[in-house]
Amino acid sequence: MTHLHATRLGALSTLATAALMTAISGAQAQSLPPLPDSIKSAGLLKAGVRCDQPPYGYKDETGKFAGVETDMAIQIATWAFGSADKIELTCVTAENRIPQLNGKKVDLLIATLGVTPERARVVDFSKPYRWGGSDMLVAKDSPIKKLDDVAGKTVIMLKGSTQAKWFEDTMPKVESLRLNTASDALQSLKQGRGDAYTHDAATLIVIAAKDPSLRLVGESFAVSDAAVGVRKNEAAWLAYVDAALDRMKAEGLYAKWVDKWVPADIRPFYTDAFTKPKPTAR
Amino acid sequence: MEFDLAYLANQWPALMRGLWLTIQVSALSIVMSVTVGLCGAAIRVLQVPVVDKIVVGYVEFIRNTPLLAQLFFIFYGLPGLGLKLSLFWSGVLSLTLWAGAYQIENIRGGLETVGKGLREAAFSLGLSPWRFFRLIAAPMAVRVGLPSMLNTSISLLKNSSYLQAIGLAELTFVAIDRISMDFRTVEMFAAICVIYLALVLTLSFFASRLEYRLNTPFRT
Structure with missing residues (x-):
C-alpha cells in the first residue's frame, strides 16, 4: 500500500511539474x-x-x-x-x-x-x-610542432574528409595516406606508416586524451x-x-x-x- | 545527372597513375605467384618430407580464408610481430600468397597428367628428380595448366582492387577517392570497369599467344 501511495504521489508531482513547465515554456515560446x-x-x-x-x-x-x-x-x-x-x-x-x-x-x-x-x-x-576545426595527431616525441612541419611528410587522412580536400587544395606537396575508417587511420599512425593523422579536432581531442603516446599539434585549420x-x-x-x-x-x-x-x-x-x-x- | 565526359578527361591523369600502379603490383605478383606455384607443386609431387605437409596447410589456409582478412593481417597484423612492410610490398605479398596457393593446385593438376610411365622412364635414364621436374614434368604441366593459371592471374589482377582498403593508390583507390570528393559515381566506376576490362582482355590475349606457342609440337 505504501508503495502504491508513493507511486501515486510521484505521478502527481510529475504531473504538477509538467503543468508548470508547460506554463513556463508557453510563456517563453512567445519569443518564437x-x-x-x-x-x-x-x-x-x-x-x-x-x-x-x-x-x-x-x-x-x-x-x-x-x-x-x-x-x-x-x-x-x-x-x-x-x-x-x-x-x-x-x-x-x-x-x-x-x-x-x-x-x-x-x-x-x-x-x-x-x-x-x-x-x-x-x-x-x-x-x-x-x-569545428581540423587538427593533427602525432607521436608524442614527433618533431612536428605546427602545421607547416608536415611539408614533405606523410599525413594519414580519411577518404573524402574535409581534411583530404583541404590538403589537396592548400598543401598539395604533402604525401597522403588515405584510409577508410578512423580506426584504420589511428592504427596506421601508431605503426608509423605516416607522420601525422589529420581529422576533425573534436574527434582527435577525445583520442589524444585517452592515449598518452600521442599528442595534438594544436594548430587549427580548415575551420x-x-x-x-x-x-x-x-x-x-x-x-x-x-x-x-x-x-x-x-x-x-x-x-x-x-x-x-x-x-x-x-x-x-x-x-x-x-x-x-x-x-x-x- | 548527365554523364560528364569533361570531368573524366580532367581526372584522366590520376586514373592513369592508378592504372600504372595496378599493373606494377599485378605483374610482379603474377610472376611471383607462378614461382610459388611451381615450387609448391614440385614439393607436392616429389613428396618432399614434412615440407609437402606445410604446402598442403598453406594452400588450405589461403583458399579457406577471405583475401581481405589476409590483406589486413599482413598490413596491420604483421607489424605487431615485428615485420613492417610498405604499402606496395604488403599488397604484392598478399596477392602473391593468395594466387600462389591457387597456382600450386593449377600446376599440380597439370602434373597429374604426366604419366607414371614417363616418370619411371626418366628415372631409369638416370635423371634426378629435380631434372625430371624441370625438363619434362614442368613444361608439360604448364601447358595443360595454362588455362587455369590464366584464370588465377585474371582473378589476381581484379583482386588488386582490394588493395584500396589499405590505401594503396591503385586504380580502384583513385576512383573511390575522387568519388568521395566529387560525387561523380557513374563516371568513375564506368571508367574503371572499362579500364579493367581492357586490362584483362590484354592479359588474355598474351596468354593465348603463349598457349599457341607451347602447343607448337602438337600442331599438324
Missing part, C-alpha cells in the same frame, strides 16, 4: 515565431542526429541517444510541442543524412553538418550554432561552421529553427549541455566551439 503547419500536423519533431560522434551526437551505454546536438533537438521539440517526449530521433550517418532529410524521413538535421557550398545547393542551412539542415523552400520552418537557436544561445543552454556531456579535462575546446566566435585560421 509560430510553428509551421507542416511540422505541427505531425504532432512531434522528427530529428536526425548522429549516433557515433561524441560528445555531439551518440548513443550511451544503454543505447539511448545522448550528446549536445541530441539535447538541442529535444529542446526544440519541447518548445514546439510542449514536451520533451514529442520527438522521434533518427540515427543518421555522414553519407545518408542529406538523403534522409530530403526524403522527409526527418524534418531537420542536427548532425555535425558542416556548411559547404556543395551542400547548400541541396539543403538550407540555419545560422551556424558552433564551429568551418556547423548548422542545422532543413529542406529547401521551407522558410517558415527555417525561421523557427533560427529563432530557437538564438534562444538557446540567449539562455546559455549550450554551455550547460557541454558541461553535461563533456569530461572536464577536454571541456574548454567544446565550450569555445559553441560560445566563442570562429577563430581565424587557414
Whole structure:
C-alpha cells in the first residue's frame, strides 16, 4: 500500500511539474515565431542526429541517444510541442543524412553538418550554432610542432574528409595516406606508416586524451561552421529553427549541455566551439 | 545527372597513375605467384618430407580464408610481430600468397597428367628428380595448366582492387577517392570497369599467344 501511495504521489508531482513547465515554456515560446503547419500536423519533431560522434551526437551505454546536438533537438521539440517526449530521433550517418532529410524521413538535421557550398545547393542551412576545426595527431616525441612541419611528410587522412580536400587544395606537396575508417587511420599512425593523422579536432581531442603516446599539434585549420539542415523552400520552418537557436544561445543552454556531456579535462575546446566566435585560421 | 565526359578527361591523369600502379603490383605478383606455384607443386609431387605437409596447410589456409582478412593481417597484423612492410610490398605479398596457393593446385593438376610411365622412364635414364621436374614434368604441366593459371592471374589482377582498403593508390583507390570528393559515381566506376576490362582482355590475349606457342609440337 505504501508503495502504491508513493507511486501515486510521484505521478502527481510529475504531473504538477509538467503543468508548470508547460506554463513556463508557453510563456517563453512567445519569443518564437509560430510553428509551421507542416511540422505541427505531425504532432512531434522528427530529428536526425548522429549516433557515433561524441560528445555531439551518440548513443550511451544503454543505447539511448545522448550528446549536445541530441539535447538541442529535444529542446526544440519541447518548445514546439510542449514536451520533451514529442520527438522521434533518427540515427543518421555522414553519407545518408542529406538523403534522409530530403526524403522527409526527418524534418531537420542536427548532425555535425558542416556548411559547404556543395551542400547548400541541396539543403538550407540555419545560422551556424558552433564551429569545428581540423587538427593533427602525432607521436608524442614527433618533431612536428605546427602545421607547416608536415611539408614533405606523410599525413594519414580519411577518404573524402574535409581534411583530404583541404590538403589537396592548400598543401598539395604533402604525401597522403588515405584510409577508410578512423580506426584504420589511428592504427596506421601508431605503426608509423605516416607522420601525422589529420581529422576533425573534436574527434582527435577525445583520442589524444585517452592515449598518452600521442599528442595534438594544436594548430587549427580548415575551420568551418556547423548548422542545422532543413529542406529547401521551407522558410517558415527555417525561421523557427533560427529563432530557437538564438534562444538557446540567449539562455546559455549550450554551455550547460557541454558541461553535461563533456569530461572536464577536454571541456574548454567544446565550450569555445559553441560560445566563442570562429577563430581565424587557414 | 548527365554523364560528364569533361570531368573524366580532367581526372584522366590520376586514373592513369592508378592504372600504372595496378599493373606494377599485378605483374610482379603474377610472376611471383607462378614461382610459388611451381615450387609448391614440385614439393607436392616429389613428396618432399614434412615440407609437402606445410604446402598442403598453406594452400588450405589461403583458399579457406577471405583475401581481405589476409590483406589486413599482413598490413596491420604483421607489424605487431615485428615485420613492417610498405604499402606496395604488403599488397604484392598478399596477392602473391593468395594466387600462389591457387597456382600450386593449377600446376599440380597439370602434373597429374604426366604419366607414371614417363616418370619411371626418366628415372631409369638416370635423371634426378629435380631434372625430371624441370625438363619434362614442368613444361608439360604448364601447358595443360595454362588455362587455369590464366584464370588465377585474371582473378589476381581484379583482386588488386582490394588493395584500396589499405590505401594503396591503385586504380580502384583513385576512383573511390575522387568519388568521395566529387560525387561523380557513374563516371568513375564506368571508367574503371572499362579500364579493367581492357586490362584483362590484354592479359588474355598474351596468354593465348603463349598457349599457341607451347602447343607448337602438337600442331599438324
